[in-house]
Amino acid sequence: MFCKVVCFSIFGSIFLSLAHSQDEDAITKLQNAVLVLQHRVSVTEAQLEKTQTRLTQADVKLQQAEMNAAALKTQLAKEGKEIQRLKNSYTNNSGTTFVHWGRTSCPGTPSTTLVYSGAVGGTIMIPARRECQPGWTKEYEGYLMTSYESHAGKKLFTCVDENPEVARGSFEDKNGALMYRVIAQCGSLQCPNYVQGRELTCVVCTK
Secondary structure: OHHHHHHHHHHHHHHHHHHHHHHHHHHHHHHHHHHHHHHHHHHHHHHHHHHHHHHHHHHHHHHHHHHHHHHHHHHHHHHHHHHHHHHHHHHHHOOOOOOOOOOOOOOOOOOOOOOOOOOOOOOOOEEOOOOOOOOOEEEEEEEEEEOOOOOOOOOOOEEEEOOOOOOOOOOOOOOOOOOEEOEOOEOOEOOOOOOOOOEOEEEEEEO
């Protein structure tokens, strides 16, 4: 009877010792797992914080971009109004200069103003004069010039300033496009008022 009790007690102690050891291993594993989870949570929270910071910065940039876009739209609208104003001003104040060939007066419309009446050499300046009509601005005066009479091609009459500038660097005579002063020829022109053999002056006027 004694032997049975002792044996049972020894077996019970061994069993309790094994159970206690298994519990400690399980607790250690759980503790390690908790530590791993806590680390992961910390890392995730740090990543979320960084993401939130980036989202905040992106939101600030987006708001700034929207403000810039609104300012540009406002500026564009102002520029559009200014362009339209200039177009309207140009349309209301602009005109066209033309030659009424074969007549000494303008067409009978109220929108035309006589600038010059007489012989016109294919230009819109006033030849054989040095002054503009009343109400017009004198830009410059000079001499009526064109290519030589025997040169081929059309004759373009140009009012060249009486004090022409020299083109620097052009020192060689290549006999290129040459211009000569126009000389009055009675018969082609009415003499008087023109004088035979005299160089024709000219004036350029604006209004």
